[in-house]
Amino acid sequence: MPLTAPMDEELRLALPDLTRAERQLASHILTHYPVAALGSITALARAGGVSSPTVVRLVQKLGYKGYSDFQRALRAQVEAMLVSPLVKQAHSGAAPEGHVLTRFAGAVAENLQATLAQIDPTEFDAAAALLADPTRRIFAMGGRITHAIADYFVTLMKVIRPEVLLMSDMSNAWPPALLDMKPGDVLLVFDIRRYENAVLQVAEVARERGAEIVLITDRWVSPAAAHARHVLPCHIEAPSAWDSNATLLVLVETLLAAVQGLTWEVTEPRMKRLEDLYTRTRLFRRYR
Amino acid sequence: MPLTAPMDEELRLALPDLTRAERQLASHILTHYPVAALGSITALARAGGVSSPTVVRLVQKLGYKGYSDFQRALRAQVEAMLVSPLVKQAHSGAAPEGHVLTRFAGAVAENLQATLAQIDPTEFDAAAALLADPTRRIFAMGGRITHAIADYFVTLMKVIRPEVLLMSDMSNAWPPALLDMKPGDVLLVFDIRRYENAVLQVAEVARERGAEIVLITDRWVSPAAAHARHVLPCHIEAPSAWDSNATLLVLVETLLAAVQGLTWEVTEPRMKRLEDLYTRTRLFRRYR
DNA sequence: ATTCTCCTGTTACAATCGTTTCAGAATCCG
C-alpha cells in the first residue's frame, strides 16, 4: 500500500539493507529525485545502469507491490511537493535517546547557540571585511588539530579570491612564509585549548611584521589573542575525550559566506571560470 | 522537440481553437495540473471523460508528435518546477532577516537535526565497529573540499589507534596506497555533491581489492554508494554559494567518540604516552 | 430533409511495458 512518507527519506533509510546494484540504483534515483522515476521502468533501469528486474526488486523492498504501485505513490508525492513546496520535516527521530549521535549533535547545537550569543557581530563583520579586502593577502594557520580547519578555509577562500595561502603544518615552512608577510596582510589563526607554543610564536612574529591577525579560538581564549586585532571565541565542549571543532567550522563557513557576499562581483566570474576548468579536466563525474 | 514554454500557459492559449471534447480534456488537465498528465494516456482519457485518441489529437494540436513526446516535455517542466522551489528554499533559509551569523547557525542546526533523524543508528554503530577493529587498517580520502575533513579525521584517529592513513589530495599518491590495501581494510570516503570521478574510481578499485568502504555523503547520495558497505548521508544545505560541511564534521567527531568508546582500554594508555611526548618536545605552551 | 463536414469513440495492432523465471556470477563463510 502506498505510504505517504517522503520517498527520498524512505530510500535513504533503506540504503543499508540494499545490495550493490540496488544501491547504485537508489543512489541514481536520489541524485535525480524525483524525475528519474517518473518515466518507464526500462528508462530508469538504463539510466541507473542496472536491469529492470533490479528496479522491481528495489521497490518491492521498499514495500510496494511493483513498479506501477511505486510510481503511483511517487506521483502522489510529487503532487504534494508541488502543492506545498515546503517540505515538512515532521519525521520521527530514528536515533534512540541515549545514542552517541543524539548526545553529540545536541552538544554541538548548544555550542552553536552559545557561541552565537557571545560573538560580537561588529567583530565578525570587521574580520570579514579584512578578509575581503583585495589589497591584502591572506594567510591561515592552525595547530595540530585545527590545521584541518585552516586547510578547509584556504581551499574555499582560494575560490573566492586570489592571494590566499595555507601555512603548512610543517613548522620549517613557517619562517619563509613569515618573511614574505607585508604590513597589512591578514593572518587567520586557529588556536584552541592545549594552546600551542608554535602558534603563539608565529602570531607574535607576524604581528611584528605588521600583519593584522584574526584569531578563532575557544571561549577560554588563546594567549595569541594578545597579538590579534579581532578575536572570535567559540564554544567547543563535547561529550568525548576531545573538544568539538564543529563550531569553528561553522564560523569559518559563515566568514566565507560573508566575504563572498562582500566580493560577489569579483567572485562570481571567478567561480564560473573555475567551474569551467574543473569540467574540462573531467575531475567531476560526467553523466552520459 | 520538447519546448520549455510553460505548458499550462500553452494549453490556455490553445483553448479557443479546441473542440468540445478536447476542451473538456484540456480543462481537466489544467485543473489537475500537472499530475493528471503524468500517468498513462488511458488513465488521463478516462479521468478527463474522453477517449484516448482525443488525447492524442489534443497534444498534436499543441505541436507534439504524440502523447509520449508530450509527456517527455511535461516531465522536464515538472523537474524545473520542482527544483527551483527546493533550491530557493535552501537559499532563502528560514529568516531572510538577521545577521549572517544567525542565519548560518540556524541552517546548520536544522541540518544537524535532519541528519540525525535520518541516519540509521545501526549503520552508524556498524561503521564505528569497523573503524575500531584493530585487525583492520584504516584509510581515509575526500574530494577537493572534503579532503580537509578526511584530514581532520585522520589526525584524531591516529591518536586513538595505529594504522591510520590519509590518502593524499595528490592523485598520483593513490595507486601505491591502493596497492597497499588488503582485504578487510577500511576506507572512509567523503564525497558530496559535484561528486568527483576520481573518488568514485578509487572507491571502486578499493572495493575490488577487498576493502570495506564507509561512505559519508550528502542526502542525494554519491554514486560511490554502490561500492560502500555503510552509507551515512548528511544534510548540507547552507545560505551561501556552497554547501556546509559542518554536519560531516560533527558526524566524524561522533564516529571518533564512538570508536574511542569501543577501544578505550587501548586508547587511554596510548593517549597518555602521546601526551607525554608532546610535553617533552615543548610543542605546547608552558605556563611560567 | 438532405447532404456535407467535422468530431468523436470503438476497434485493431504493433510496440513497449512490467513482471516472472532461471541460470550464471559474485559473494560469503567455514
Added chain:
DNA sequence: CGGATTCTGAAACGATTGTAACAGGAGAAT
C-alpha cells in the same frame, strides 16, 4: 580453498500502452 548462498541480468511472458484506421453521429448550410 571449495561449497553454499545470495545477487544479478538475459530471456520470455502476458498485459497494457500509444497510435492508426474506421464508422457512426452531431450540427450547419442549403
